[in-house]
Amino acid sequence: MAGCAGRLTAPSPSIKAELAPRGELRAALFTGNPVIASKNRETGELSGTAFMLGRALAADAGVGFAPIEYTTIARLMDDAKTGAWDVAVLAIDPARRAVIDYAPPYVVxxxxxxxxxxxxxxxxxxxxxxxxxxxxxxxxxxxxxxxxxxxxxxxxxxxxxxxxxxxxxxxxxxxxxxxxxxxxxxxxxxxxxxxxxxxxxVVQLALALPKGRPTALAYVTTWMAQARRSGLVQRAIDAAGLRGVQAAPAAR
Structure with missing residues (x-):
C-alpha cells in the first residue's frame, strides 16, 4: 500500500506504540461531512481526504490501517476521551483542545x-x-x-x-x-x-490525536509537512472532488 512517498524516517518503536497502541492505526472517519470522509451507500466503501491521509499515514508508520466510521461528530468526540481511536480529521476549534491535540491544518x-x-x-x-x-x-x-x-x-x-x-x-x-x-x-x-x-x-481541518500523545503528535506534524510537499494533500482533495476547497498554507 502506498504511503506518503516521501523521505520521512520510519518512527521509532516508542513513537509507533504511542501512535498506534493496538498495533494498527484506528482512524476515526466522520462521514457526515464530505470534506472529511464519505461512504458509498451501495458498496459501503469509505473514501475522502481523511481516509486517504489516514491510510497513507499508517503505511508510512508501518502499522495496519483500521478505519472507524462515525455518523455524528458528538460521538466521535466522546470516544476521543476513551481512546477508542488514534487519529481523526477535525475542524480546529479551541473548545476541543481539552480533549485532543492538532497537527497543522491541511485544508481550509x-x-x-x-x-x-x-x-x-x-x-x-x-x-x-x-x-x-x-x-x-x-x-x-x-x-x-x-x-x-x-x-x-x-x-x-x-x-x-x-x-x-x-x-x-x-x-x-x-x-x-x-x-x-x-x-x-x-x-x-x-x-x-x-x-x-x-x-x-473560515474553518481549518487538521489531523487530530487524543490528548497526551506528544511524541506521536510530533511525528504526525512532521509527516503532514512531508505529505504537503509530496503533493499527497492536494491529491486527496482532488480525489474527493472537493471543488473550491483549498489546501491550507504551509505552517511557518
Missing part, C-alpha cells in the same frame, strides 16, 4: 449558511437577527462557533448533519451553517434553498 473551507426556500435572508449578517432560527449539528465546529458568536438569532442544534438539513427542509429552521461545498450539494436537493454568497468564517 468557507463556512456559510444554507437558507430555507422563501427566506428573505441575503447575507450572513441578516441571519443574526431576532426571530431567525439557525441550526447546526450538535458538537460540530460550526455549532461551537455559533455558540460563541450569535448575538440575536436562536441557535437550534440538531443531532446530526442530516437532521439539521431536515429542519431546513421542514421549515423548522431558517439557516443551516456548514461548509460551502457541503451546502451547495444540499441546495441541489431542495428547490428554492440558497447558499449565501458571503461567509460566516
Amino acid at each position: 473551507v468557507d463556512i456559510t449558511y444554507l437558507v430555507r426556500p422563501g427566506s428573505p435572508i441575503a447575507s450572513v449578517a441578516e441571519a443574526d437577527r431576532p426571530g431567525v432560527r439557525v441550526t447546526a449539528a450538535r458538537g460540530a465546529a460550526t455549532a461551537l462557533m455559533l455558540q460563541r458568536t450569535l448575538k440575536n438569532a436562536q441557535l437550534t442544534p440538531a443531532d446530526s448533519e442530516p437532521a439539521a438539513f431536515e429542519l431546513i427542509r421542514e421549515g423548522k429552521a431558517d439557516a443551516y451553517a456548514q461548509n460551502r461545498f457541503m451546502l451547495l450539494g444540499l441546495a441541489d436537493r431542495l428547490p428554492g434553498a440558497r447558499v449565501l454568497d458571503d461567509r460566516l468564517d
Whole structure:
C-alpha cells in the first residue's frame, strides 16, 4: 500500500506504540461531512481526504490501517476521551483542545449558511437577527462557533448533519451553517434553498490525536509537512472532488 512517498524516517518503536497502541492505526472517519470522509451507500466503501491521509499515514508508520466510521461528530468526540481511536480529521476549534491535540491544518473551507426556500435572508449578517432560527449539528465546529458568536438569532442544534438539513427542509429552521461545498450539494436537493454568497468564517481541518500523545503528535506534524510537499494533500482533495476547497498554507 502506498504511503506518503516521501523521505520521512520510519518512527521509532516508542513513537509507533504511542501512535498506534493496538498495533494498527484506528482512524476515526466522520462521514457526515464530505470534506472529511464519505461512504458509498451501495458498496459501503469509505473514501475522502481523511481516509486517504489516514491510510497513507499508517503505511508510512508501518502499522495496519483500521478505519472507524462515525455518523455524528458528538460521538466521535466522546470516544476521543476513551481512546477508542488514534487519529481523526477535525475542524480546529479551541473548545476541543481539552480533549485532543492538532497537527497543522491541511485544508481550509468557507463556512456559510444554507437558507430555507422563501427566506428573505441575503447575507450572513441578516441571519443574526431576532426571530431567525439557525441550526447546526450538535458538537460540530460550526455549532461551537455559533455558540460563541450569535448575538440575536436562536441557535437550534440538531443531532446530526442530516437532521439539521431536515429542519431546513421542514421549515423548522431558517439557516443551516456548514461548509460551502457541503451546502451547495444540499441546495441541489431542495428547490428554492440558497447558499449565501458571503461567509460566516473560515474553518481549518487538521489531523487530530487524543490528548497526551506528544511524541506521536510530533511525528504526525512532521509527516503532514512531508505529505504537503509530496503533493499527497492536494491529491486527496482532488480525489474527493472537493471543488473550491483549498489546501491550507504551509505552517511557518
